[in-house]
Amino acid sequence: MPRKVKVRGREYLLALLREEQEKAGYISEQFIEQTAKSIDLSISEVYGVATFYHLLSTRPLGRNVIHVCKCIPCCLKSSQLVVETIQEKLGIVPGETTLDGRISLQLINCIGACDQAPAMLLNHELHGSLTPAKIAQILEACP
Secondary structure, eight states, rough: OOOOSSSSGGGGGHHHHHHHHHHHSSHHHHHHHHHHHHTTHHHHHHHHHHSTTOOOOSSSOEEEEEEESSHHHHTTTTHHHHHHHHHHHOOOTTOBBOTTTTTTEEEOOSSSOOOGGOOOEETTTTEOOHHHHHHHHHHHHOO
Protein backbone atom coordinates (compact mmCIF):
# COMPACT_ATOMS: atom_id res chain seq x y z
CA MET A 1 0.00 0.00 0.00
CA PRO A 2 1.51 3.40 -0.96
CA ARG A 3 2.27 5.82 1.83
CA LYS A 4 0.27 9.01 2.11
CA VAL A 5 2.41 12.04 1.23
CA LYS A 6 2.00 14.88 3.69
CA VAL A 7 1.89 18.46 2.45
CA ARG A 8 3.74 19.53 5.58
CA GLY A 9 4.37 17.65 8.77
CA ARG A 10 3.24 18.16 12.34
CA GLU A 11 6.38 20.20 12.97
CA TYR A 12 4.98 22.96 10.73
CA LEU A 13 1.63 23.23 12.51
CA LEU A 14 2.43 26.24 14.68
CA ALA A 15 4.00 28.08 11.73
CA LEU A 16 0.90 27.40 9.62
CA LEU A 17 -1.37 28.69 12.38
CA ARG A 18 0.72 31.83 12.92
CA GLU A 19 0.76 32.50 9.18
CA GLU A 20 -3.04 32.22 9.00
CA GLN A 21 -3.41 34.45 12.06
CA GLU A 22 -1.29 37.14 10.38
CA LYS A 23 -3.10 36.81 7.05
CA ALA A 24 -6.74 36.51 8.17
CA GLY A 25 -6.60 38.04 11.66
CA TYR A 26 -7.78 34.79 13.25
CA ILE A 27 -7.84 31.03 12.70
CA SER A 28 -11.16 29.91 11.30
CA GLU A 29 -12.85 26.57 11.88
CA GLN A 30 -12.53 25.88 8.15
CA PHE A 31 -8.78 26.52 8.27
CA ILE A 32 -8.42 24.19 11.25
CA GLU A 33 -10.28 21.43 9.40
CA GLN A 34 -8.28 21.90 6.18
CA THR A 35 -4.99 22.00 8.05
CA ALA A 36 -5.81 18.87 10.03
CA LYS A 37 -6.60 17.01 6.84
CA SER A 38 -3.52 18.27 4.97
CA ILE A 39 -1.03 17.22 7.67
CA ASP A 40 -2.88 14.10 8.78
CA LEU A 41 -3.84 15.22 12.29
CA SER A 42 -7.19 15.21 14.03
CA ILE A 43 -9.21 18.39 14.12
CA SER A 44 -9.00 18.36 17.92
CA GLU A 45 -5.18 18.26 17.81
CA VAL A 46 -5.03 21.31 15.55
CA TYR A 47 -7.72 23.09 17.57
CA GLY A 48 -5.82 22.31 20.77
CA VAL A 49 -2.69 24.02 19.46
CA ALA A 50 -4.68 26.97 18.05
CA THR A 51 -6.33 27.60 21.42
CA PHE A 52 -3.29 26.89 23.62
CA TYR A 53 -1.26 29.92 22.54
CA HIS A 54 -2.58 33.27 23.74
CA LEU A 55 -1.31 35.16 20.71
CA LEU A 56 -3.49 33.03 18.43
CA SER A 57 -7.24 33.50 18.19
CA THR A 58 -10.03 31.29 16.87
CA ARG A 59 -12.40 34.23 16.58
CA PRO A 60 -12.09 37.49 14.65
CA LEU A 61 -10.37 40.33 16.47
CA GLY A 62 -10.16 44.07 15.87
CA ARG A 63 -7.77 45.68 13.42
CA ASN A 64 -5.54 46.38 16.41
CA VAL A 65 -5.04 43.98 19.30
CA ILE A 66 -3.89 44.98 22.76
CA HIS A 67 -2.47 42.22 24.96
CA VAL A 68 -2.07 43.17 28.62
CA CYS A 69 0.19 41.06 30.78
CA LYS A 70 -1.59 39.58 33.80
CA CYS A 71 1.30 37.73 35.44
CA ILE A 72 2.57 38.43 38.98
CA PRO A 73 5.30 41.02 38.22
CA CYS A 74 2.85 43.14 36.21
CA CYS A 75 0.10 42.69 38.81
CA LEU A 76 2.48 43.87 41.51
CA LYS A 77 3.24 46.91 39.36
CA SER A 78 -0.42 47.85 38.80
CA SER A 79 -1.36 46.08 35.58
CA GLN A 80 -4.96 46.36 36.75
CA LEU A 81 -4.63 50.12 36.32
CA VAL A 82 -3.68 49.50 32.68
CA VAL A 83 -6.76 47.35 32.13
CA GLU A 84 -9.02 49.84 33.91
CA THR A 85 -7.64 52.76 31.88
CA ILE A 86 -8.17 50.90 28.59
CA GLN A 87 -11.68 49.88 29.66
CA GLU A 88 -12.51 53.49 30.52
CA LYS A 89 -11.09 54.91 27.28
CA LEU A 90 -12.52 52.27 24.92
CA GLY A 91 -15.64 51.07 26.70
CA ILE A 92 -14.69 47.39 26.43
CA VAL A 93 -13.57 44.70 28.86
CA PRO A 94 -10.95 42.00 28.27
CA GLY A 95 -12.09 39.63 25.55
CA GLU A 96 -14.11 42.29 23.73
CA THR A 97 -13.65 44.40 20.61
CA THR A 98 -14.77 47.99 20.13
CA LEU A 99 -18.03 48.35 18.20
CA ASP A 100 -16.17 49.89 15.25
CA GLY A 101 -13.82 46.86 15.11
CA ARG A 102 -10.81 49.07 15.73
CA ILE A 103 -9.36 47.51 18.91
CA SER A 104 -9.60 44.22 20.79
CA LEU A 105 -8.42 43.85 24.39
CA GLN A 106 -6.92 40.54 25.52
CA LEU A 107 -5.25 39.44 28.77
CA ILE A 108 -2.32 37.04 28.48
CA ASN A 109 -0.05 35.35 30.99
CA CYS A 110 3.31 36.81 30.07
CA ILE A 111 4.78 39.00 27.37
CA GLY A 112 8.35 38.69 28.62
CA ALA A 113 8.73 42.30 29.71
CA CYS A 114 8.79 41.97 33.49
CA ASP A 115 11.49 44.63 33.71
CA GLN A 116 9.09 47.13 32.09
CA ALA A 117 5.97 46.25 34.09
CA PRO A 118 3.20 47.14 33.79
CA ALA A 119 3.37 46.38 30.09
CA MET A 120 1.23 45.63 27.09
CA LEU A 121 1.61 44.70 23.45
CA LEU A 122 -0.17 46.65 20.74
CA ASN A 123 0.02 44.66 17.53
CA HIS A 124 3.21 42.95 18.80
CA GLU A 125 4.83 46.28 19.71
CA LEU A 126 5.88 46.45 23.35
CA HIS A 127 4.83 49.37 25.53
CA GLY A 128 6.22 49.32 29.06
CA SER A 129 6.29 51.32 32.27
CA LEU A 130 2.73 52.33 31.51
CA THR A 131 0.79 55.11 33.16
CA PRO A 132 -2.76 56.26 32.40
CA ALA A 133 -1.33 59.22 30.45
CA LYS A 134 0.93 56.99 28.33
CA ILE A 135 -1.94 54.63 27.65
CA ALA A 136 -4.15 57.52 26.50
CA GLN A 137 -1.44 58.67 24.07
CA ILE A 138 -0.98 55.15 22.70
CA LEU A 139 -4.72 54.69 22.17
CA GLU A 140 -5.10 58.10 20.49
CA ALA A 141 -2.32 57.22 18.01
CA CYS A 142 -3.84 53.83 17.23
CA PRO A 143 -5.34 53.78 13.71
